[in-house]
Amino acid sequence: MKNRVMSTVITAVLTAGLLAGCTASQNAGTEVSEASTEEASTEVAEDVSVTEEAGAETSSAEEDAETADTESADAADTVLDYDGTTIRVGSLKGPTTMGLVNLMKASDEERSQGKYEFTMASDPSEIVASIASGDLDIALVPANLAATLYNKTKGGVSVLDINTLGVLYCVTADESIASVKDLSGKTVLTTGQGATPEYAMNYLLDANGVTDCTLEFHSEASEIAALLKEDPNRIAVLPQPFVTAAEAQNDQLKTAFSLTDEWDKVTDNGSRFLTGATIVRKAFLKEHPDAAAVFLREQEASADEANTNVEGTAALVAEYGIIEKAPIAQKALPYCNIVCITGGDMKTALSGYLDVLYQADPSSVGGSLPADDFYYTAE
Numbered sequence: 620m621k622n623r624v625m626s627t628v629i630t631a632v633l634t635a636g637l638l639a640g641c642t643a644s645q646n647a648g649t650e651v652s653e654a655s656t657e658e659a660s661t662e663v664a665e666d667v668s669v670t671e672e673a674g675a676e677t678s679s680a681e682e683d684a685e686t687a688d689t690e691s692a693d694a695a696d697t698v699l700d701y702d703g704t705t706i707r708v709g710s711l712k713g714p715t716t717m718g719l720v721n722l723m724k725a726s727d728e729e730r731s732q733g734k735y736e737f738t739m740a741s742d743p744s745e746i747v748a749s750i751a752s753g754d755l756d757i758a759l760v761p762a763n764l765a766a767t768l769y770n771k772t773k774g775g776v777s778v779l780d781i782n783t784l785g786v787l788y789c790v791t792a793d794e795s796i797a798s799v800k801d802l803s804g805k806t807v808l809t810t811g812q813g814a815t816p817e818y819a820m821n822y823l824l825d826a827n828g829v830t831d832c833t834l835e836f837h838s839e840a841s842e843i844a845a846l847l848k849e850d851p852n853r854i855a856v857l858p859q860p861f862v863t864a865a866e867a868q869n870d871q872l873k874t875a876f877s878l879t880d881e882w883d884k885v886t887d888n889g890s891r892f893l894t895g896a897t898i899v900r901k902a903f904l905k906e907h908p909d910a911a912a913v914f915l916r917e918q919e920a921s922a923d924e925a926n927t928n929v930e931g932t933a934a935l936v937a938e939y940g941i942i943e944k945a946p947i948a949q950k951a952l953p954y955c956n957i958v959c960i961t962g963g964d965m966k967t968a969l970s971g972y973l974d975v976l977y978q979a980d981p982s983s984v985g986g987s988l989p990a991d992d993f994y995y996t997a998e
Contacts, residue, residue, distance in 0.1 A: 699909040701732065706907075706914050709738040709746045710759040712941050714783045714859065715895035717948070718957035719759065720935045721928075722921035733913040739939070750776065756903040757914060762893040763815055763984050766973050769898075769993050770985030776898045777995040779915055781965050782922065784956035785879035785892035786859045787816060792851035792871040799823045799881045802832040808843045808855040812836035818979035819878060819892060820856065826885035847872060860942060860951035867947075879956060889964075890971020894956070899995070919959040926957060966994040 710716040716723075716739055725731040738755065740746050743764065749755040751772060759782055760768070768776050795801060802824065811817050817834065824832050837843050843855045844865040851871040856878065866872045882892035897918065904911050925932045933949035942948045960968060976983040 699912050701909045701913045702907070703734055704907045704910045705734045705736055706910050707736045707738070707754065707756045708758070708914070709740065709749055709755040711743060711746065712739060712741050714786050714955040714957060715759040716939075716941050717932070717936050717952060717955055718782055718922040718925045718959075719918065720921070720939055720941065721924040721932060722917050723939060724935050725917070725921075731917055733910065733917055735914075739941075750898070750900065753900065753902070755900075756907075757897060757899045757911070759895055759897050761815075762896045762969060762972060763976050765896040765898045766989050766993070767983075767985035769989045770987060774990065774992060775901055777901055777904060777993060778965065778969060779897045779899050779911065779961065779995050780918070781891070781893055781895070781958060781960040781969055782897050782918070783893070783895035784958055785819075785877070785882065786894050786955055787819070787856055787878040787892075788859070788862045788954065789854065789856050789875040789878070790847065790862055790865055790872055791854040791875050792869075792873065793854060793875075796854060796875040798876055799827045800829060801875075802854070803829045804831050805854055806833045806835050808835050808837060808846060808853060809857075810837055810840050810843065813980075815976060815983060816856070818976050818983065819882070821979065822975050823878065823881050823885065827881075844868070859954050860947055862954065863947055863951040867950075874954075877954075886971065888971050889967035890975065891960075891968035893969060893972050896969060904995070915959075915961065919961075922957050922959040925952060929953060962996045966996055969994070 708719075710719055719737075722731060722735075723737050726733070726735040726737065738746075738749070743760065746755065746758050746760060747764070747768065750758050750760075750768060757779070762781070765776070765778055789796065789802075789807075796805070807820070809816060809820065812834075817836070820834060824830075837846075840857055840861045843857060844861055847853055847855055847865050848868050851869050854875075855865075857865060862874060866874070879892045882890075897915075899911055929949055929952050933945045933952055936942050936948040936952070937945040942951070970988075973984050973988055977988050981987065
């Protein structure tokens with residue numbers, strides 16, 4: 620049976636420098652597991668060159684992006700009374716910032732409607748501390764960290780949107796593996812013990828009736844990539860862009876399935892497997908509602924461009940130092956599930972996901988599930 624490791628995250632949330640992340644350490648707090656996946660992604664990308672063309676694109680992000688386009692068509696015509704307030708935005712290196720990079724470029728070239736100051740960090744504690752102190756107005760953070768911040772700030776933040784769905788994939792050369800059900804009797808290499816990757820895997824295994832799968836935890840995704848290079852028939856769950864890097868190192872490896880797609884198969888309540896959410900300080904939202912609305916509109920456009928202009932976005936990802944090599948970014952981007960899900964759909968997807976984490980370990984969401992005011996659903 621799988622081990623469930625309960626870790627304490629409460630004090631880590633507001634203590635700078637304490638957050639190490641799931642891919643960096645098995646003992647890191649659950650609230651930074653996805654953030655550290657993003658941080659570690661850059662390290663692998665820097666050492667791998669890719670000559671293959673990008674593969675088939677993941678359907679989840681495309682479908683959500685198309686839905687967002689339809690919903691935002693009317694909103695684009697709405698006149699906002701934006702007063703030019705500078706919007707201070709923080710994000711982490713990785714998929715969430717990859718979806719934001721087109722807006723960052725537009726801002727630098729003074730093409731954006733909003734006036735922005737962007738801060739990109741490798742350590743999630745920097746973002747956490749800046750939101751808590753009021754030095755940032757908006758931040759793109761791991762979804763469960765958003766809930767933890769809500770609890771730690773006594774309801775001081777709200778979620779504007781989901782910016783990234785799951786970025787975890789099962790990778791192997793074993794052609795018998797095509798779904799979670801096929802993991803019965805298998806050993807799976809993964810990271811994130813006592814953190815959201817473990818909880819998500821346990822949830823999917825339980826939902827599929829798999830009771831004899833062994834999760835073999837490693838502290839670094841790069842360790843797993845090295846093991847796959849030696850024996851591609853081993854089975855691993857890795858995040859993007861580690862998946863892209865690993866497959867580039869060994870052409871026998873293939874993506875067996877997406878955890879995001881597997882999650883969708885076993886849930887009937889609208890919940891989704893998530894990576895990132897965008898939060899806003901409620902004080903800023905109350906004082907500058909149109910500034911928040913401008914950001915949301917331009918973030919959505921940036922995410923859409925990341926999905927439709929992959930080559931151009933990949934070049935910006937390299938330019939801004941998120942991933943060093945544009946070819947890696949270009950191949951990984953279609954699998955990063957960049958979205959901008961808002962309103963009721965956001966609430967349904969996120970609340971269901973947080974409930975799964977809460978059932979596994981209440982501390983993973985800050986001790987309790989957020990109240991309804993956590994979800995910004997205004998049109």
